Amino acid sequence: MSKLFQATTMIGMKLANRFVRSATWEGLAADDGTCTPELKARYVELAKGGVGLIITSHTYVRRDGMGSPRQLGLSDDTFIPGLREMTDAIHRHNGRVAVELSHAGILSNPKVTGLTPVVLSKVDGYAGSEGRVMTAEDIQAMIEAFAQAARRAKEAGFDAIQIHGAHGFLINQFLSPAFNKRTDAYGGVIANRTAAVLEILAKMKSYVGNDFPILIKMNSEDLMDGGLTVDESLQAARMLQAAGIGAIELSGGTVVTGDHCRKDIDSEDQEAYWRKAAKAFKEKLTVPVILVGGIRSLPLAEKLYEEGYADYFSMSRPFIREPGLVARWAAGDRRKATCLSDNLCRGPLMAGGGIYCVVEKQQEQKG
Numbered sequence: 001m002s003k004l005f006q007a008t009t010m011i012g013m014k015l016a017n018r019f020v021r022s023a024t025w026e027g028l029a030a031d032d033g034t035c036t037p038e039l040k041a042r043y044v045e046l047a048k049g050g051v052g053l054i055i056t057s058h059t060y061v062r063r064d065g066m067g068s069p070r071q072l073g074l075s076d077d078t079f080i081p082g083l084r085e086m087t088d089a090i091h092r093h094n095g096r097v098a099v100e101l102s103h104a105g106i107l108s109n110p111k112v113t114g115l116t117p118v119v120l121s122k123v124d125g126y127a128g129s130e131g132r133v134m135t136a137e138d139i140q141a142m143i144e145a146f147a148q149a150a151r152r153a154k155e156a157g158f159d160a161i162q163i164h165g166a167h168g169f170l171i172n173q174f175l176s177p178a179f180n181k182r183t184d185a186y187g188g189v190i191a192n193r194t195a196a197v198l199e200i201l202a203k204m205k206s207y208v209g210n211d212f213p214i215l216i217k218m219n220s221e222d223l224m225d226g227g228l229t230v231d232e233s234l235q236a237a238r239m240l241q242a243a244g245i246g247a248i249e250l251s252g253g254t255v256v257t258g259d260h261c262r263k264d265i266d267s268e269d270q271e272a273y274w275r276k277a278a279k280a281f282k283e284k285l286t287v288p289v290i291l292v293g294g295i296r297s298l299p300l301a302e303k304l305y306e307e308g309y310a311d312y313f314s315m316s317r318p319f320i321r322e323p324g325l326v327a328r329w330a331a332g333d334r335r336k337a338t339c340l341s342d343n344l345c346r347g348p349l350m351a352g353g354g355i356y357c358v359v360e361k362q363q364e365q366k367g
Contacts, residue, residue: 002302003306004313005329005330006018011160011215011246015052019052021316023055023056024319028042028355030070033066033072033074034082035082035083045324049325049327050327051326053096054098056098059099061101061102062145064115065102065170067108068112074152075145087158087159091157097158098158098160099156099161101146101149101153101163103142104169106119106179107256108127120133121133136184143199144203150208151208159213161214162249165197165216166249166251167253167254168255171218174186175197180193194235194240198243213246213247214246220252221277222252222253227254245287247288247289248287249292251292252274264342266341268300271296272304273294274293282308288311290314291310291312292313295314295318317339317343321345321357322339339357342359
Protein backbone atom coordinates (compact mmCIF):
# COMPACT_ATOMS: atom_id res chain seq x y z
CA MET A 1 0.00 0.00 0.00
CA SER A 2 1.12 3.53 -0.73
CA LYS A 3 2.65 5.26 2.29
CA LEU A 4 0.16 8.07 1.75
CA PHE A 5 -2.62 5.76 2.95
CA GLN A 6 -0.89 4.55 6.08
CA ALA A 7 -2.17 5.88 9.40
CA THR A 8 -0.04 8.62 10.92
CA THR A 9 0.08 10.81 14.00
CA MET A 10 0.25 14.58 13.45
CA ILE A 11 0.78 16.62 16.60
CA GLY A 12 -0.78 13.83 18.64
CA MET A 13 -3.76 13.42 16.29
CA LYS A 14 -4.21 9.98 14.80
CA LEU A 15 -4.99 10.41 11.09
CA ALA A 16 -6.06 7.69 8.67
CA ASN A 17 -3.84 8.96 5.85
CA ARG A 18 -1.72 11.88 4.63
CA PHE A 19 -4.50 13.75 2.82
CA VAL A 20 -5.96 17.01 4.10
CA ARG A 21 -8.95 18.98 2.96
CA SER A 22 -7.67 22.55 2.83
CA ALA A 23 -9.90 25.29 4.20
CA THR A 24 -12.57 26.13 1.63
CA TRP A 25 -15.17 28.86 1.94
CA GLU A 26 -18.43 27.04 1.16
CA GLY A 27 -20.85 29.93 1.67
CA LEU A 28 -23.19 27.55 3.49
CA ALA A 29 -23.17 28.94 7.02
CA ALA A 30 -26.19 30.95 8.16
CA ASP A 31 -26.09 34.71 7.71
CA ASP A 32 -25.10 35.06 11.37
CA GLY A 33 -22.23 32.57 10.99
CA THR A 34 -23.79 29.55 12.65
CA CYS A 35 -23.29 26.05 11.26
CA THR A 36 -26.24 24.87 9.15
CA PRO A 37 -27.39 21.28 8.54
CA GLU A 38 -26.26 21.66 4.91
CA LEU A 39 -22.76 22.67 5.95
CA LYS A 40 -22.56 19.84 8.49
CA ALA A 41 -23.58 17.40 5.76
CA ARG A 42 -20.73 18.61 3.53
CA TYR A 43 -18.19 17.87 6.25
CA VAL A 44 -19.69 14.46 6.97
CA GLU A 45 -19.44 13.67 3.26
CA LEU A 46 -15.72 14.44 3.38
CA ALA A 47 -15.27 12.21 6.44
CA LYS A 48 -17.09 9.38 4.68
CA GLY A 49 -14.90 10.03 1.63
CA GLY A 50 -11.75 9.17 3.54
CA VAL A 51 -10.11 12.59 4.05
CA GLY A 52 -7.52 12.23 6.82
CA LEU A 53 -7.95 15.74 8.23
CA ILE A 54 -10.76 18.15 7.34
CA ILE A 55 -10.08 21.86 7.81
CA THR A 56 -13.13 24.09 7.92
CA SER A 57 -13.62 27.24 5.91
CA HIS A 58 -12.09 30.43 7.31
CA THR A 59 -13.97 31.14 10.52
CA TYR A 60 -14.11 34.66 11.85
CA VAL A 61 -12.92 35.38 15.39
CA ARG A 62 -14.68 38.78 15.40
CA ARG A 63 -17.59 39.89 13.28
CA ASP A 64 -15.69 42.93 12.03
CA GLY A 65 -13.25 40.47 10.46
CA MET A 66 -15.73 38.80 8.12
CA GLY A 67 -14.48 38.80 4.56
CA SER A 68 -17.35 36.84 3.02
CA PRO A 69 -21.11 36.46 3.37
CA ARG A 70 -22.39 33.26 4.96
CA GLN A 71 -18.98 32.72 6.55
CA LEU A 72 -18.63 30.44 9.57
CA GLY A 73 -18.19 32.23 12.89
CA LEU A 74 -16.70 31.51 16.31
CA SER A 75 -16.72 35.00 17.81
CA ASP A 76 -18.78 34.14 20.90
CA ASP A 77 -19.99 31.14 22.87
CA THR A 78 -23.36 30.94 21.11
CA PHE A 79 -21.61 29.25 18.17
CA ILE A 80 -20.37 26.32 20.26
CA PRO A 81 -23.50 24.08 20.31
CA GLY A 82 -23.96 24.05 16.51
CA LEU A 83 -20.30 23.37 15.94
CA ARG A 84 -20.37 20.61 18.56
CA GLU A 85 -23.14 18.91 16.57
CA MET A 86 -20.95 19.16 13.47
CA THR A 87 -17.78 17.78 15.09
CA ASP A 88 -19.75 14.96 16.72
CA ALA A 89 -21.17 14.00 13.31
CA ILE A 90 -17.70 13.97 11.76
CA HIS A 91 -16.32 11.86 14.61
CA ARG A 92 -19.11 9.32 14.21
CA HIS A 93 -17.64 8.65 10.77
CA ASN A 94 -14.08 8.42 12.16
CA GLY A 95 -13.11 11.80 10.73
CA ARG A 96 -10.80 14.42 12.20
CA VAL A 97 -11.51 18.13 11.88
CA ALA A 98 -9.67 21.38 12.53
CA VAL A 99 -11.19 24.85 12.53
CA GLU A 100 -9.41 27.60 10.61
CA LEU A 101 -9.50 30.82 12.64
CA SER A 102 -9.33 34.05 10.71
CA HIS A 103 -9.76 37.80 10.62
CA ALA A 104 -9.78 39.55 7.25
CA GLY A 105 -8.29 42.86 8.41
CA ILE A 106 -8.08 45.19 5.40
CA LEU A 107 -9.99 42.58 3.37
CA SER A 108 -12.95 42.76 5.77
CA ASN A 109 -16.16 43.57 3.96
CA PRO A 110 -18.12 46.37 5.67
CA LYS A 111 -21.08 45.67 3.36
CA VAL A 112 -21.31 42.23 4.99
CA THR A 113 -20.45 43.17 8.57
CA GLY A 114 -22.08 46.57 8.83
CA LEU A 115 -19.03 47.53 10.89
CA THR A 116 -15.98 49.72 10.39
CA PRO A 117 -12.99 47.51 9.58
CA VAL A 118 -9.83 47.61 11.68
CA VAL A 119 -6.66 47.60 9.61
CA LEU A 120 -3.01 47.06 10.35
CA SER A 121 -1.90 49.88 8.06
CA LYS A 122 -3.47 52.15 5.49
CA VAL A 123 -3.02 50.57 2.05
CA ASP A 124 -5.22 51.93 -0.73
CA GLY A 125 -7.28 49.73 -3.01
CA TYR A 126 -8.81 47.23 -0.58
CA ALA A 127 -12.33 46.73 0.73
CA GLY A 128 -11.51 47.88 4.24
CA SER A 129 -8.90 50.49 3.35
CA GLU A 130 -10.99 53.25 4.94
CA GLY A 131 -10.99 51.41 8.23
CA ARG A 132 -9.43 52.43 11.53
CA VAL A 133 -5.71 51.73 11.97
CA MET A 134 -5.13 49.44 14.92
CA THR A 135 -3.36 50.75 18.00
CA ALA A 136 -1.11 48.54 20.11
CA GLU A 137 -4.11 48.07 22.44
CA ASP A 138 -6.25 47.02 19.46
CA ILE A 139 -3.65 44.42 18.53
CA GLN A 140 -3.75 43.01 22.07
CA ALA A 141 -7.54 42.81 21.82
CA MET A 142 -7.19 40.96 18.50
CA ILE A 143 -4.75 38.50 20.06
CA GLU A 144 -7.30 37.84 22.80
CA ALA A 145 -10.05 37.35 20.19
CA PHE A 146 -8.04 34.65 18.42
CA ALA A 147 -7.27 32.98 21.74
CA GLN A 148 -10.89 33.03 22.91
CA ALA A 149 -11.95 31.51 19.58
CA ALA A 150 -9.37 28.76 20.16
CA ARG A 151 -10.87 28.09 23.58
CA ARG A 152 -14.33 27.82 22.01
CA ALA A 153 -12.99 25.51 19.30
CA LYS A 154 -11.72 23.06 21.88
CA GLU A 155 -15.04 23.20 23.74
CA ALA A 156 -16.86 22.58 20.45
CA GLY A 157 -14.97 19.32 19.95
CA PHE A 158 -12.52 20.23 17.22
CA ASP A 159 -9.43 18.04 17.03
CA ALA A 160 -7.14 20.94 16.14
CA ILE A 161 -6.95 24.64 15.32
CA GLN A 162 -5.42 26.24 12.25
CA ILE A 163 -4.41 29.91 12.25
CA HIS A 164 -5.15 31.43 8.84
CA GLY A 165 -1.93 33.22 7.98
CA ALA A 166 -2.17 33.15 4.19
CA HIS A 167 -3.80 34.73 1.13
CA GLY A 168 -3.84 38.35 2.28
CA PHE A 169 -5.85 37.94 5.49
CA LEU A 170 -4.88 39.68 8.73
CA ILE A 171 -2.13 37.33 9.93
CA ASN A 172 -0.59 37.42 6.45
CA GLN A 173 -0.93 41.22 6.61
CA PHE A 174 1.21 41.24 9.76
CA LEU A 175 3.88 39.12 8.07
CA SER A 176 3.85 40.87 4.69
CA PRO A 177 5.72 44.15 4.10
CA ALA A 178 3.23 44.88 1.29
CA PHE A 179 0.52 45.27 3.94
CA ASN A 180 2.48 45.98 7.11
CA LYS A 181 3.69 49.58 7.02
CA ARG A 182 3.81 49.99 10.79
CA THR A 183 6.71 51.71 12.53
CA ASP A 184 6.07 50.33 16.02
CA ALA A 185 7.10 46.99 17.56
CA TYR A 186 4.85 45.11 15.11
CA GLY A 187 6.39 46.52 11.92
CA GLY A 188 9.76 46.65 10.19
CA VAL A 189 12.01 43.57 10.26
CA ILE A 190 10.53 40.09 9.97
CA ALA A 191 10.99 39.38 13.70
CA ASN A 192 8.73 42.35 14.48
CA ARG A 193 6.22 41.38 11.81
CA THR A 194 6.03 37.87 13.31
CA ALA A 195 5.58 39.11 16.89
CA ALA A 196 1.77 39.27 16.90
CA VAL A 197 1.49 35.76 15.45
CA LEU A 198 3.79 34.44 18.19
CA GLU A 199 1.69 36.23 20.79
CA ILE A 200 -1.49 34.69 19.35
CA LEU A 201 0.08 31.23 19.51
CA ALA A 202 1.21 31.71 23.11
CA LYS A 203 -2.17 33.08 24.21
CA MET A 204 -4.00 30.23 22.47
CA LYS A 205 -1.82 27.72 24.30
CA SER A 206 -2.64 29.39 27.60
CA TYR A 207 -6.33 28.56 26.96
CA VAL A 208 -6.19 25.16 25.23
CA GLY A 209 -2.98 23.71 26.70
CA ASN A 210 0.40 22.96 25.22
CA ASP A 211 -0.70 19.55 23.91
CA PHE A 212 -3.68 20.70 21.86
CA PRO A 213 -2.75 20.72 18.14
CA ILE A 214 -2.32 24.20 16.64
CA LEU A 215 -1.35 24.52 12.97
CA ILE A 216 -0.82 27.53 10.76
CA LYS A 217 -1.52 28.07 7.07
CA MET A 218 0.96 30.58 5.74
CA ASN A 219 2.19 32.01 2.49
CA SER A 220 5.49 30.82 1.13
CA GLU A 221 5.47 34.12 -0.78
CA ASP A 222 2.88 36.75 -1.67
CA LEU A 223 3.73 37.18 -5.37
CA MET A 224 2.99 40.89 -5.19
CA ASP A 225 5.18 44.00 -5.24
CA GLY A 226 6.95 44.38 -1.92
CA GLY A 227 5.32 41.23 -0.55
CA LEU A 228 6.52 38.41 1.65
CA THR A 229 9.39 36.37 0.16
CA VAL A 230 10.23 32.70 0.65
CA ASP A 231 13.30 33.62 2.70
CA GLU A 232 11.38 35.82 5.14
CA SER A 233 8.50 33.36 5.31
CA LEU A 234 10.93 30.63 6.29
CA GLN A 235 12.40 32.87 8.97
CA ALA A 236 8.90 33.38 10.39
CA ALA A 237 8.24 29.64 10.20
CA ARG A 238 11.37 28.88 12.21
CA MET A 239 10.25 31.32 14.91
CA LEU A 240 6.83 29.69 14.99
CA GLN A 241 8.38 26.24 15.22
CA ALA A 242 10.50 27.35 18.18
CA ALA A 243 7.33 28.70 19.82
CA GLY A 244 5.52 25.38 19.48
CA ILE A 245 3.49 25.48 16.26
CA GLY A 246 2.52 21.93 15.41
CA ALA A 247 2.48 21.92 11.60
CA ILE A 248 2.62 24.33 8.67
CA GLU A 249 0.35 24.24 5.64
CA LEU A 250 2.24 26.02 2.89
CA SER A 251 0.46 28.07 0.25
CA GLY A 252 1.09 31.39 -1.47
CA GLY A 253 -0.43 34.31 -3.35
CA THR A 254 -3.46 36.31 -2.26
CA VAL A 255 -7.16 36.55 -2.96
CA VAL A 256 -6.42 39.99 -4.39
CA THR A 257 -4.14 38.73 -7.16
CA GLY A 258 -5.76 35.29 -7.52
CA ASP A 259 -2.37 33.54 -7.57
CA HIS A 260 -3.37 31.33 -4.63
CA CYS A 261 -5.87 29.39 -6.79
CA ARG A 262 -4.54 28.77 -10.29
CA LYS A 263 -6.67 27.72 -13.25
CA ASP A 264 -6.36 25.14 -16.04
CA ILE A 265 -4.03 22.67 -14.33
CA ASP A 266 -3.75 19.90 -16.92
CA SER A 267 -0.27 18.40 -16.42
CA GLU A 268 1.83 17.21 -13.47
CA ASP A 269 4.40 19.96 -13.96
CA GLN A 270 1.62 22.52 -13.32
CA GLU A 271 0.52 20.76 -10.15
CA ALA A 272 1.85 21.39 -6.63
CA TYR A 273 2.88 24.88 -7.63
CA TRP A 274 4.40 25.72 -4.21
CA ARG A 275 6.55 22.60 -4.23
CA LYS A 276 9.91 24.39 -4.55
CA ALA A 277 9.21 26.45 -1.44
CA ALA A 278 7.94 23.37 0.38
CA LYS A 279 11.25 21.60 -0.24
CA ALA A 280 13.10 24.57 1.26
CA PHE A 281 10.84 24.49 4.31
CA LYS A 282 11.23 20.72 4.74
CA GLU A 283 15.01 21.05 4.67
CA LYS A 284 15.01 23.63 7.49
CA LEU A 285 12.08 22.56 9.68
CA THR A 286 11.26 19.54 11.81
CA VAL A 287 7.50 20.14 12.13
CA PRO A 288 5.25 18.52 9.49
CA VAL A 289 4.86 20.44 6.24
CA ILE A 290 1.49 20.23 4.47
CA LEU A 291 1.63 21.15 0.79
CA VAL A 292 -1.41 22.69 -0.92
CA GLY A 293 -1.88 24.10 -4.41
CA GLY A 294 -3.02 22.28 -7.53
CA ILE A 295 -2.41 18.68 -6.45
CA ARG A 296 -4.41 16.44 -8.76
CA SER A 297 -2.36 13.26 -9.30
CA LEU A 298 -1.72 10.50 -6.78
CA PRO A 299 1.61 9.41 -8.37
CA LEU A 300 2.93 12.96 -8.11
CA ALA A 301 1.94 13.23 -4.44
CA GLU A 302 3.69 9.90 -3.79
CA LYS A 303 6.82 11.12 -5.56
CA LEU A 304 6.86 14.42 -3.66
CA TYR A 305 6.51 12.56 -0.38
CA GLU A 306 9.31 10.13 -1.19
CA GLU A 307 11.60 12.97 -2.30
CA GLY A 308 11.02 14.96 0.87
CA TYR A 309 8.90 17.87 -0.36
CA ALA A 310 6.09 17.49 2.17
CA ASP A 311 4.65 15.23 4.85
CA TYR A 312 0.97 15.73 3.98
CA PHE A 313 -0.96 16.83 0.89
CA SER A 314 -3.85 19.25 1.01
CA MET A 315 -6.53 19.87 -1.62
CA SER A 316 -9.55 22.13 -1.94
CA ARG A 317 -11.24 22.21 -5.35
CA PRO A 318 -10.88 18.45 -6.06
CA PHE A 319 -13.02 17.71 -2.99
CA ILE A 320 -15.75 20.05 -4.21
CA ARG A 321 -16.30 17.75 -7.17
CA GLU A 322 -15.19 14.49 -5.53
CA PRO A 323 -15.59 14.36 -1.74
CA GLY A 324 -14.81 10.64 -2.05
CA LEU A 325 -11.53 11.15 -3.94
CA VAL A 326 -9.28 9.74 -1.22
CA ALA A 327 -11.44 6.63 -0.85
CA ARG A 328 -11.33 6.16 -4.63
CA TRP A 329 -7.57 6.34 -4.70
CA ALA A 330 -7.28 4.04 -1.68
CA ALA A 331 -9.51 1.49 -3.43
CA GLY A 332 -7.05 1.29 -6.34
CA ASP A 333 -8.56 3.72 -8.87
CA ARG A 334 -5.49 5.90 -9.35
CA ARG A 335 -6.88 8.19 -12.04
CA LYS A 336 -6.21 11.85 -11.35
CA ALA A 337 -8.83 14.01 -9.69
CA THR A 338 -11.65 14.93 -12.05
CA CYS A 339 -11.50 18.62 -11.03
CA LEU A 340 -10.90 20.76 -14.14
CA SER A 341 -9.46 23.71 -12.18
CA ASP A 342 -11.79 26.00 -14.12
CA ASN A 343 -12.94 27.93 -11.01
CA LEU A 344 -16.54 27.79 -12.22
CA CYS A 345 -17.45 26.68 -8.70
CA ARG A 346 -16.94 30.26 -7.57
CA GLY A 347 -19.92 31.40 -9.65
CA PRO A 348 -22.70 29.97 -7.47
CA LEU A 349 -20.61 30.77 -4.38
CA MET A 350 -20.39 34.48 -5.17
CA ALA A 351 -24.09 34.49 -6.10
CA GLY A 352 -24.92 33.40 -2.55
CA GLY A 353 -26.00 29.85 -3.30
CA GLY A 354 -23.10 27.99 -1.76
CA ILE A 355 -20.24 26.26 -3.53
CA TYR A 356 -20.63 23.24 -5.79
CA CYS A 357 -19.04 21.84 -8.94
CA VAL A 358 -20.90 23.38 -11.87
CA VAL A 359 -19.59 20.79 -14.36
CA GLU A 360 -20.66 17.88 -12.15
CA LYS A 361 -24.13 19.33 -11.66
CA GLN A 362 -24.54 19.88 -15.41
CA GLN A 363 -23.59 16.26 -16.06
CA GLU A 364 -26.05 15.05 -13.43
CA GLN A 365 -28.83 17.09 -15.02
CA LYS A 366 -28.03 15.65 -18.46
CA GLY A 367 -28.02 12.14 -17.00
